[in-house]
Amino acid sequence: xxxxxxxxxxxxxxxxxxxxxxxxxxxxxxxxxxxxxxxxxxxxxxxxxxxxxxxxxxxxxxxxxxxxxxxxxxxxxxxxxxxxxxxxxxxxxxxxxxxxxxxxxxxxxxxxxxxxxxxxxxxxxxxxxxxxxxxxxxxxxxxxxxxxxxxxxxxxxxxxxxxxxxxxxxxxxxxxxxxxxxxxxxxxxxxxxxxxxxxxxxxxxxxxxxxxxxxxxxxxxxxxxxxxxxxxxxxxxxxxxxxxxxxxxxxxxxxxxxxxxxxxxxxxxxxxxxxxxxxxxxxxxxxxxx
Amino acid sequence: xxxxxxxxxxxxxxxxxxxxxxxxxxxxxxxxxxxxxxxxxxxxxxxxxxxxxxxxxxxxxxxxxxxxxxxxxxxxxxxxxxxxxxxxxxxxxxxxxxxxxxxxxxxxxxxxxxxxxxxxxxxxxxxxxxxxxxxxxxxxxxxxxxxxxxxxxxxxxxxxxxxxxxxxxxxxxxxxxxxxxxxxxxxxxxxxxxxxxxxxxxxxxxxxxxxxxxxxxxxxxxxxxxxxxxxxxxxxxxxxxxxxxxxxxxxxxxxxxxxxxxxxxxxxxxxxxxxxxxxxxxxxxxxxxxxxxxxxxxxxxxxxxxxxxxxxxxxxxxxxxxxxxxxxxxxxxxxxxxxxxxxxxxxxxxxxxxxxxxxxxxxxxxxxxxxxxxxxx
Ligand SMILES: Nc1ncnc2c1ncn2[C@@H]1O[C@H](COP(=O)(O)OP(=O)(O)O)[C@@H](O)[C@H]1O
Ligand SMILES: [Mg+2]
Numbered sequence: 001x002x003x004x005x006x007x008x009x010x011x012x013x014x015x016x017x018x019x020x021x022x023x024x025x026x027x028x029x030x031x032x033x034x035x036x037x038x039x040x041x042x043x044x045x046x047x048x049x050x051x052x053x054x055x056x057x058x059x060x061x062x063x064x065x066x067x068x069x070x071x072x073x074x075x076x077x078x079x080x081x082x083x084x085x086x087x088x089x090x091x092x093x094x095x096x097x098x099x100x101x102x103x104x105x106x107x108x109x110x111x112x113x114x115x116x117x118x119x120x121x122x123x124x125x126x127x128x129x130x131x132x133x134x135x136x137x138x139x140x141x142x143x144x145x146x147x148x149x150x151x152x153x154x155x156x157x158x159x160x161x162x163x164x165x166x167x168x169x170x171x172x173x174x175x176x177x178x179x180x181x182x183x184x185x186x187x188x189x190x191x192x193x194x195x196x197x198x199x200x201x202x203x204x205x206x207x208x209x210x211x212x213x214x215x216x217x218x219x220x221x222x223x224x225x226x227x228x229x230x231x232x233x234x235x236x237x238x239x240x241x242x243x244x245x246x247x248x249x250x251x252x253x254x255x256x257x258x259x260x261x262x263x264x265x266x267x268x269x270x271x272x273x274x275x276x277x278x279x280x281x282x283x284x285x286x287x288x289x290x
Numbered sequence: 291x292x293x294x295x296x297x298x299x300x301x302x303x304x305x306x307x308x309x310x311x312x313x314x315x316x317x318x319x320x321x322x323x324x325x326x327x328x329x330x331x332x333x334x335x336x337x338x339x340x341x342x343x344x345x346x347x348x349x350x351x352x353x354x355x356x357x358x359x360x361x362x363x364x365x366x367x368x369x370x371x372x373x374x375x376x377x378x379x380x381x382x383x384x385x386x387x388x389x390x391x392x393x394x395x396x397x398x399x400x401x402x403x404x405x406x407x408x409x410x411x412x413x414x415x416x417x418x419x420x421x422x423x424x425x426x427x428x429x430x431x432x433x434x435x436x437x438x439x440x441x442x443x444x445x446x447x448x449x450x451x452x453x454x455x456x457x458x459x460x461x462x463x464x465x466x467x468x469x470x471x472x473x474x475x476x477x478x479x480x481x482x483x484x485x486x487x488x489x490x491x492x493x494x495x496x497x498x499x500x501x502x503x504x505x506x507x508x509x510x511x512x513x514x515x516x517x518x519x520x521x522x523x524x525x526x527x528x529x530x531x532x533x534x535x536x537x538x539x540x541x542x543x544x545x546x547x548x549x550x551x552x553x554x555x556x557x558x559x560x561x562x563x564x565x566x567x568x569x570x571x572x573x574x575x576x577x578x579x580x581x582x583x584x585x586x587x588x589x590x591x592x593x594x595x596x597x598x599x600x601x602x603x604x605x606x607x608x609x610x611x612x613x614x615x616x617x618x619x620x621x622x623x624x625x626x627x628x629x630x631x632x633x634x635x636x637x638x639x640x641x642x643x644x645x646x647x648x649x650x651x652x653x654x655x656x657x658x659x660x661x662x663x664x665x666x667x
Contacts, residue, residue, distance in 0.1 A: 185349055186382040188369040190449065191399035200395075204386045 034264070040257035049251025059258035066259060069242040074266075076153075076228070076238065077221040080160035081214050087161050088168035088213065093202075095169070096176035108173075111166050119163050123230045126162065130155050130231070151233030159227040164220060168213035175209025176202070211278040215271065222267055239263050299361065300325045300453050300485040301346055306355035308341050315341040317509035318355070323453070323487060323502070328479050330488045330496040332532070333506035339489040342506075343455050346487065348372045360452050370399070375446035376455040380462065381438045383430045389441050390426045393417065396449040416448040419478070436467045443478075453485045460495065472499050493533055497521070505529055513568075525569040526665040530581045537587070537631050539580040540666065543572055551663035553580050559627050561603065563663035570665060577666040584634035586660040589621060590643070592651040601655030607631065609650045619645060625654055 041059055046052035063070075095107055114122060128134050130149040139147045149155055179202065187197040225240030239259060246256030301323040308316040316338045323329045331339040344350045345357055348369035357364050364372055375396070383392050390413050397409050404412070417423050420440040430438065439459065446454055459475075460468045476499050479486045490496050496503050497517045504514040505528075513525045517533075524530035527538060539561055545552035551572055554560050561580040565572060572578055588599050596604035607625035619640050621633040633654060635645075646652055 180382065182378055182380070182382040183384060185347075185369070186376075186378060186384070187395070188349075189347055189374075189376045190396040190445065191370050192395070193370050193399075196399065201384060 037257045037260050040254050041261045043254040043257075045252045045254055049253075051253045059255045060262075062255060063258060063262060066239075066242050069237050069239045069259075072228075072237055073222060073239045073263075076156065076160070076236070077218055077224070080157055080164075080221050081218045083157055084161045084164050084168045084217050085210060085214055088165055088172055089206075089210070091165075092169045092172035092176055092209075096173050096179075111169055115166060119226060123159055123163065123226055126155070126159055127230055130158075150231065151235060153232070153236060155231040156228050156236050159231040160221060160224070163227060164217045167216045167220070171212035171216070172206055172209040175206045179205050207278065211274075215274065218274075219267060219271065222263065298325050299323065300327070300359065301329075301487065302356075302358040302361075303342075303345075304356040304358070306342075306345065306352045306357060308338075308345060308350060309353045314509050316345070316352075319509075319511050320355075321504055321511060321514060323485060326483055326485055327502055328476065328486045328488070328500045330490060330500035330503045331506055332490055332493060332496040332503050334532075335491055337506040338509040339491075339506060340457055343376070343457055343487065343489050346453065347374055347376050347455055373452040374455055375449050375451040375453075376457065377439075377442050377446050377459050379458045381442040383438055383442060383445070385430050387430075388426070389417075389422070389428045389430070389433075392430070392441055393445045393448055395445060412448055416444045419447065419481075420444045421474075435462055436471070439463065439471065443475075447478075447482060447484070450482075451484060453487055456486060456488045458489055458491070461490075461492075468495070475499060497533065503533075505532060515568075519568075523567040523569070524581070524662070524664065525566060526667050527579045527581065528667060530662070530664055535584055535632055535634075536581045537584065539582075539628050541578065541580070543574050543576045543578050543663070546572060546574060550658070551578070553578050553663055555580075555628065557627055561661065562658040563661035564659060566662050566664060572663060572665060579664050579666050580661050581664050582656055582661045584620070584632040585618075585636070587631065587633045587654050587656050589623070589633050589635050589639075589646065590653045590655075592653050594653040594655075596655050599653065599655045600657070602658040604653055604655035606651060606653050609646050609648050609652060612646065612648055621646065621652075623652065623654055 040051050042055050042057070044052045044054040044056060044058070091111075095104060095111075099107060127150060130136075132150075135149055136147045183201050183205070184197055187201045188194070192200060223240050225238055225244050228236045228238045229241055229244075242259055243256055243263075246252045246259065299322045301321075303319055303321045305318050305320055306316055307314065307318050319342070331342055333339055341350065345352055346359065348364065348367060348371075351365060359372060359374060384395065387395070390410075393413050393416055394409050397404055397412060413426070414423070417426065420443050422437065422440050422444065425433070425437065425441075428437075430441070433441070439462075443459075456475075460471050463471060472495060475486070488496070488500065497520075501516060502514060503517055503520055505512045505520065507528060513520060513529050515523075520529060520533045524533060530536045531538070539553065539555050541553045541555040541561075543551060544554040544560060549564050550562050551565055552560050552562050563580045563582075588601055590599050592606055594604070596602060605626045605628070607623040609621055610624050610630070611622040613620040617637055619635045619637075621635065623631045623633055625631045631654060
């Protein structure tokens with residue numbers, strides 16, 4: 001402590017130098033684009049499309065016209081996160097607790113393998129699986145006619161779970177893996193049945209992993225556009241789809257920017273509330289990204 | 291085994307074997323622990339102490355044999371249904387719960403669950419028992435190792451188990467704290483009257499706390515008995531070496547004459563010792579050692595005769611090292627023909643003779659009846 005205070009001046013100078021590359025990176029990669037987007041959001045669409053300088057709140061006033069995209073995103077993202085959690089937890093638990101060391105690595109690799117190809121291609125594959133010549137075709141052979149799977153809310157949710165499962169599995173796996181197995185024995189020893197032990201020890205102690213996984217998946221789902229476009233048949237429209245449309249098709253950059261800024265604000269607010277809730281909890285001490 | 295004879299035994303092992311693949315952790319052992327006893331498993335690391343404890347707790351099931359708790363066979367019964375509780379070596383306190391929640395954990399698992407008021411009352415009483423009143427709302431990581439130890443103890447004791455199992459409970463504490471906790475554990479055990487089964491590799495700990503000790507080696511029980519029995523009548527050299535300090539003169543048996551056994555040392559000199567009570571009978575030619583405790587050896591200025599020292603054997607030697615221990619002085623002496631010998635000389639003798647310094651030549655001696663002839667294993 002004493003030396004740090006004494007060398008305070010030199011220290012802060014050195015700190016600044018060491019932090020400079022990171023700071024610069026943040027400025028260029030994160031802050032500047034954001035500033036540009038914020039500036040655009042107060043502008044007007046030039047007649048040819050794109051941006052024309054101005055200062056108006058018109059774009060924000062126009063947001064309600066995209067209400068459906070907001071409500072869709074804000075229903076599907078949390079719902080998708082929850083469903084992914086429900087599917088990922090048993091899988092992570094199985095990998096961390098039940099599988100013998102010999103198979104563990106192989107199974108973990110299998111969880112990552114799908115990530116080696118792009119989400120686009122994998123989502124495309126689901127179009128065939130769920131589409132007329134896929135599962136519905138098989139069902140027809142055993143007598144279930146006219147089952148529609150593709151272009152339904154269910155298909156979108158399925159795509160979401162499929163696409164983001166590994167991101168949820170890994171943090172949960174890590175928190176279960178590092179859970180001291182002796183705590184489970186202690187609970188057992190004190191009269192807790194295996195099920196009660198799971199509820200009272202395993203589950204609360206894997207909270208940090210669940211929190212991390214949910215946060216990652218939720219943030220990514222909020223910006224998702226590929227899965228609803230492919231598996232929702234254009235009927236289920238997310239904010240991400242609206243952005244693609246506004247920036248690339250109708251070239252209404254200012255309105256797109258206003259939408260983007262609103263999305264960022266919504267995310268900041270929900271993530272902050274979420275972190276408050278999970279970090280303030282009793283298990284808070286252990287909250288970490290991994 | 292009829293039911294009656296089991297009634298005063300809290301734990302019984304009948305020919306218990308536990309294998310982990312090719313490793314035999316516990317090898318066909320039988321033992322019984324009296325109700326209300328302070329019982330210890332003592333032995334070097336890896337000899338099967340923890341495994342024995344885990345067989346009682348129910349975390350492991352025996353490969354062969356039977357385990358009884360309170361006269362009831364328990365093989366196959368899961369840990370949460372056994373009337374025993376364990377204090378883990380690294381405490382295994384729940385990090386997401388505070389002290390009171392940890393201690394109340396066992397009560398909350400009961401059905402019907404006690405009322406909140408009843409639980410709080412018991413938690414407070416138990417906290418007082420382990421001298422931790424006022425720590426109710428502490429987080430686990432806010433406490434020292436010694437305090438965590440007490441919480442772990444309280445968390446187990448609150449359930450009033452038939453048997454409390456302690457796996458090297460003091461190993462992580464510093465020396466001074468360990469001494470205090472040894473005394474406290476002993477007092478606590480008398481106070482609550484619960485059978486304690488302790489696992490330790492520290493002979494001093496086992497000797498000072500337990501009323502019965504079971505000495506293990508490689509999954510086997512070598513000897514069990516009271517600390518005094520083990521100290522005075524070890525069945526072989528291993529036990530004599532493990533329990534307290536002892537000097538050994540290795541050789542082979544050259545004569546057996548009732549209560550007097552002659553051992554011829556490697557350099558040809560003959561020493562006489564008595565057989566240990568309960569030890570297997572020794573025969574001529576067997577590898578054996580003469581064992582003599584440091585406090586049974588007398589030390590005098592050089593060239594004192596055996597008769598003058600009131601001893602049967604005497605030899606000259608040179609003081610290599612001297613350690614003053616207050617009540618005693620410990621000497622390491624290089625004695626003619628037998629090598630290094632540890633001698634513990636009490637204070638009153640020291641003040642008569644004036645003591646000896648490193649480099650002094652001295653005579654040491656002992657009475658044959660105080661030496662033991664022990665099997666070399
Ligand atoms: N779960 C296990 N799997 C395989 N081997 C084990 C297991 N538990 C204990 N062992 C082996 O059994 C022997 C006795 O172990 P343990 O009872 O822990 O000894 P101690 O507590 O006396 O140090 C050791 O050789 C140890 O490696
Ligand atoms: Mg052990």
